[in-house]
Amino acid sequence: MAALLGRSCRKLSFPSLSHGARRVSTETGKSLNLYSAINQALHIALDTDPWSYVFGEDVGFGGVFRCTTGLAERFGKNRVFNTPLCEQGIVGFGIGLAAMGNRAIVEIQFADYIYPAFDQIVNEAAKFRYRSGNQFNCGGLTIRAPYGAVGHGGHYHSQSPEAFFCHVPGIKVVIPRSPREAKGLLLSCIRDPNPVVFFEPKWLYRQAVEEVPEHDYMIPLSEAEVIREGNDITLVGWGAQLTIMEQACLDAEKEGISCELIDLKTLLPWDKETVEASVKKTGRLLISHEAPVTGGFGAEISATILERCFLKLEAPVSRVCGLDTPFPLVFEPFYMPTKNKILDAIKSTVNY
Amino acid sequence: MPLHLRSSPSLKSTFLNILRQNLGFGSRSHVTRHIRQNLPHDPPLRGSQNPIRGFCNTMAEPETLSSFGQHEDASNHQVMDFPGGKVAFTPEIRFISESDKQRVPCYRVLDDNGQLITNSQFVQVSEEVAVKIYSDMVTLQIMDNIFYEAQRQGRLSFYATAIGEEAINIASAAALTPQDVIFPQYREPGVLLWRGFTLQEFANQCFGNKSDYGKGRQMPVHYGSNKLNYFTVSATIATQLPNAVGAAYSLKMDRKDACAVTYFGDGGTSEGDFHAALNFAAVMEAPVIFICRNNGWAISTPTSDQFRSDGVVVKGRAYGIRSIRVDGNDALAMYSAVHTAREMAIREQRPILIEALTYRVGHHSTSDDSTRYRSADEIEWWNKARNPLSRFRTWIESNGWWSDEAESDLRSRIKKEMLEALRVAEKTEKPNLKNMFSDVYDVPPSNLMEQELLVRQTVNSHPQDYPSDVPL
Numbered sequence: 057m058a059a060l061l062g063r064s065c066r067k068l069s070f071p072s073l074s075h076g077a078r079r080v081s082t083e084t085g086k087s088l089n090l091y092s093a094i095n096q097a098l099h100i101a102l103d104t105d106p107w108s109y110v111f112g113e114d115v116g117f118g119g120v121f122r123c124t125t126g127l128a129e130r131f132g133k134n135r136v137f138n139t140p141l142c143e144q145g146i147v148g149f150g151i152g153l154a155a156m157g158n159r160a161i162v163e164i165q166f167a168d169y170i171y172p173a174f175d176q177i178v179n180e181a182a183k184f185r186y187r188s189g190n191q192f193n194c195g196g197l198t199i200r201a202p203y204g205a206v207g208h209g210g211h212y213h214s215q216s217p218e219a220f221f222c223h224v225p226g227i228k229v230v231i232p233r234s235p236r237e238a239k240g241l242l243l244s245c246i247r248d249p250n251p252v253v254f255f256e257p258k259w260l261y262r263q264a265v266e267e268v269p270e271h272d273y274m275i276p277l278s279e280a281e282v283i284r285e286g287n288d289i290t291l292v293g294w295g296a297q298l299t300i301m302e303q304a305c306l307d308a309e310k311e312g313i314s315c316e317l318i319d320l321k322t323l324l325p326w327d328k329e330t331v332e333a334s335v336k337k338t339g340r341l342l343i344s345h346e347a348p349v350t351g352g353f354g355a356e357i358s359a360t361i362l363e364r365c366f367l368k369l370e371a372p373v374s375r376v377c378g379l380d381t382p383f384p385l386v387f388e389p390f391y392m393p394t395k396n397k398i399l400d401a402i403k404s405t406v407n408y
Numbered sequence: 409m410p411l412h413l414r415s416s417p418s419l420k421s422t423f424l425n426i427l428r429q430n431l432g433f434g435s436r437s438h439v440t441r442h443i444r445q446n447l448p449h450d451p452p453l454r455g456s457q458n459p460i461r462g463f464c465n466t467m468a469e470p471e472t473l474s475s476f477g478q479h480e481d482a483s484n485h486q487v488m489d490f491p492g493g494k495v496a497f498t499p500e501i502r503f504i505s506e507s508d509k510q511r512v513p514c515y516r517v518l519d520d521n522g523q524l525i526t527n528s529q530f531v532q533v534s535e536e537v538a539v540k541i542y543s544d545m546v547t548l549q550i551m552d553n554i555f556y557e558a559q560r561q562g563r564l565s566f567y568a569t570a571i572g573e574e575a576i577n578i579a580s581a582a583a584l585t586p587q588d589v590i591f592p593q594y595r596e597p598g599v600l601l602w603r604g605f606t607l608q609e610f611a612n613q614c615f616g617n618k619s620d621y622g623k624g625r626q627m628p629v630h631y632g633s634n635k636l637n638y639f640t641v642s643a644t645i646a647t648q649l650p651n652a653v654g655a656a657y658s659l660k661m662d663r664k665d666a667c668a669v670t671y672f673g674d675g676g677t678s679e680g681d682f683h684a685a686l687n688f689a690a691v692m693e694a695p696v697i698f699i700c701r702n703n704g705w706a707i708s709t710p711t712s713d714q715f716r717s718d719g720v721v722v723k724g725r726a727y728g729i730r731s732i733r734v735d736g737n738d739a740l741a742m743y744s745a746v747h748t749a750r751e752m753a754i755r756e757q758r759p760i761l762i763e764a765l766t767y768r769v770g771h772h773s774t775s776d777d778s779t780r781y782r783s784a785d786e787i788e789w790w791n792k793a794r795n796p797l798s799r800f801r802t803w804i805e806s807n808g809w810w811s812d813e814a815e816s817d818l819r820s821r822i823k824k825e826m827l828e829a830l831r832v833a834e835k836t837e838k839p840n841l842k843n844m845f846s847d848v849y850d851v852p853p854s855n856l857m858e859q860e861l862l863v864r865q866t867v868n869s870h871p872q873d874y875p876s877d878v879p880l
C-alpha cells in the first residue's frame with residue numbers, strides 16, 4: 057500500500073520526502089516553523105467552519121507556544137478564548153460543544169497535564185458515539201498538546217503519553233513530524249468525524265523550518281509514509297524522533313546499510329499494511345520513540361509485525377526508546393534514544 | 409400581599425414578579441463576552457414586598473457584610489485595587505464562618521398533606537399540564553416497580569429505580585421545552601417519559617434488543633434519545649456536567665431560546681467534574697441549569713460522609729452561580745423553580761444551581777440491599793409520609809382535576825401496557841453481531857474489520873460458547 061513511486065528529494069533540515077499524487081510537495085509555500093504552520097492550520101479551520109472554536113489555557117494572547125497567535129483578534133473572543141485552569145473542564149466542555157455539532161479545538165498546555173482529562177477522553181469522548189447507538193457523537197473534538205523532550209523540560213514538560221491513548225478504542229492519535237505535515241494532518245484531524253488527540257513535538261516548534269503551502273490542504277489519517285527507501289532494515293517512528301532516526305540512517309548508509317524509514321503519523325488506528333510490506337522486504341524492524349520502552353507503542357508495533365512477518369524476520373524486532381524512569385533533567389542525554397543508540401541497534405540487528 | 413393564589417392575576421404577571429425579585433446584578437449582554445467587570449456595589453432592592461427575600465437576592469446580604477465590622481475611617485482609604493476588583497480593607501482579623509447560623513431555607517409550595525401553603529409563590533400550571541405531571545409520575549412509579557420485579561425474576565440483568573424522586577423527574581421536565589438539551593446521570597428516566605419515550609422504548613433498551621437505540625451496547629437504564637434531546641446515560645458520575653456546559657455554550661452562540669439541563673446526585677457533587685463544570689459555566693456565562701437530586705445517599709454513603717457544607721446549594725455562590733434549594737418532593741415547587749431557572753438562564757445567559765432535597769426510597773440498584781445500611785422504618789416513612797405522588801394528587805384533586813376513578817383507570821392501563829412492553833421486548837431478538845463493531849468510529853477501521861472476521865470464524869468453530877439469541 058505504500059506509495060513508493062514518484063517521490064522527489066529535497067534538502068531540508070529534517071526528513072520530508074514526498075511522493076504520490078496526493079501530496080502537494082511540489083508547490084512552493086512560505087518558509088514556516090512548526091508553530092506557525094499549526095497557527096495557519098487553525099486560521100484556516102476557523103475560517104472555513106463558522107462553528108469551530110479554539111480554547112484552552114492562555115490561548116487568547118496567542119498561547120505559550122504562539123500556536124494560537126492572531127486567532128482571537130481575527131475571529132473574536134466568543135470563538136477563541138481562555139478557559140479556567142482545569143483540563144477535565146476544558147475537555148469536558150469541548151465534548152459538549154462537539155456533541156452539539158461544533159468543532160471544538162482544545163489546547164492542553166503540555167501533554168504532561170492531560171491526565172485530569174483522561175476520564176473525559178476515555179469514558180466520554182471515545183465512547184460517545186458507540187454507547188448512544190450512533191444517535192450522538194463528538195467527532196468535532198480535536199485535542200492538541202505539545203509533547204516530547206525539549207532539552208531542559210524534566211518530568212513535567214517532556215512527556216510522551218501517546219501509549220496511554222493508543223489503548224482507547226474510539227479516539228484517534230496523530231503525531232506530525234514537520235511543519236508541512238503538521239498543517240495538513242491537523243486540518244485532517246479537525247475535520248475527521250472522530251475525536252482526535254494531536255500531539256505536537258514541541259522541540260520542533262521553532263527548530264523545524266520548512267516550505268509550507270499557504271492554501272488549505274489535508275494529509276490523510278491512518279496512512280504511514282515511507283520517507284526514505286532502503287532494503288536492509290525498516291525503521292518506524294513518529295514526531296521529532298524521525299529527525300534523529302534519519303541521521304542514523306545517513307550514518308548507516310556510510311557503512312553500507314540501506315535503511316527504510318517510515319513515519320507512522322497516525323498511531324491509532326495505525327497503518328499496519330505499510331509497515332508489513334516494508335518488513336517483508338527488508339526482514340528487519342527497529343522502532344524508536346522517546347516514551348519509556350516498557351508498554352510503549354513500539355511494543356504494539358513489534359507484536360503485530362511478529363504476527364504478520366515472523367518467517368520473514370532475520371532478527372528480533374529492536375526497540376530504541378526512552379528508559380523506564382520519569383523524564384530526568386540532568387540525565388536527559390542518557391535517557392534519550394540518541395542517533396548512536398539507534399545506529400548501534402541498526403548494526404546489531406543487521407549483524408544478528 | 410400574597411403574590412399568587414389560584415385566583416391571582418395572570419400566569420405571566422405572577423411569574424414576572426418572581427423574576428423581578430430574582431433580578432441579579434452584573435448580568436450582561438450575551439452577544440459578546442466582555443472583559444470581566446467588577447460587580448457594582450449597588451444597594452439591594454428596597455421596598456420589596458417579598459416575605460422570603462432572604463434567599464431570592466443574588467446580592468450579598470447587608471447583614472452579612474456588616475458582621476465584618478468594616479470601618480469607614482476617613483483617614484484611611486479602605487479600598488484597594490488588587491487584580492479582580494476593588495476590595496475593602498478591614499483591620500479586624502475575622503474569618504468567614506464555615507457555615508451560616510441557619511441553613512438555607514427550602515422552597516416549597518405544598519405542605520406534607522398536599523395543601524397549598526398560604527403566601528406561597530409558584531408558577532401556575534394548567535389542568536392539562538398538572539394532570540400530565542401527575543399521570544407521568546404514576547407511570548414512572550409503575551414502570552420502575554415492574555422493571556424492578558422483572559429483574560428479581562431474572563428476566564432483566566439489572567435495574568435502578570427512581571422511586572421517591574418522581575416529582576423531580578417529571579415536574580422538572582414539565583418546566584422545560586423540548587429544545588432544552590438534557591445531560592442526565594441515570595436516575596432521571598422521567599424526563600424521557602415526559603418527552604414521549606414509550607414504555608416499549610424503555611423496555612427495548614433494558615433488554616438490549618434490536619430495537620434498542622443503543623444497539624445493545626450498554627446495561628439497562630442507560631437510555632438516550634437524540635429525537636428527544638436526551639443525551640445517552642453513562643454510568644461515570646458527574647462526567648456529564650462539563651459536557652452540559654459546552655452544550656449550553658453552543659446554544660448561547662447559536663442564540664437559541666433553549667438551555668442545557670444536567671442532573672446529578674449528592675454524591676456527584678464531590679467529583680472534580682462538578683467543580684470544573686460550575687466554574688466553567690460561570691466564566692463562560694453559559695445557559696445551563698444544574699439540578700442536584702440530593703436524595704441523602706450515594707449507594708451506602710450518607711451525605712454526612714459526602715460533604716460538610718450546608719448541602720449543595722451553598723456551593724453555587726462559591727462559583728458565582730445563582731442557586732436555590734427546593735423541596736424535591738413538591739412537584740409544584742419543582743416546576744416553579746425549574747421554570748424560573750430556565751427563564752433566568754436563557755434571558756440572562758447564566759447558569760443556575762438547583763438543589764432538590766428528596767429521599768432515595770429505592771435501593772441504589774438491583775445490586776444493592778439498602779436495609780444493610782439504613783433502617784427499613786426510615787425508608788417506609790419517606791415512602792408513605794413524604795410521598796411526592798400523594799401530595800400532588802391531593803392538590804390536583806382539590807382543583808377538581810382528578811378522581812379515584814381516574815387513578816384506578818390510569819394505574820390499570822399503565823400496568824397492562826408495561827407488562828405488554830416487557831413481553832414484547834423480551835422476545836424481540838438481540839441486535840446483529842455486526843453492531844459490536846460499528847460506531848466505534850464513524851467508519852470501521854481495518855483492525856476492527858479483521859477482528860470481526862476472526863470472531864465470526866471462532867463462532868463457527870465453537871457455537872456453544874456464544875449466546876444463541878444474537879443473530880450473526
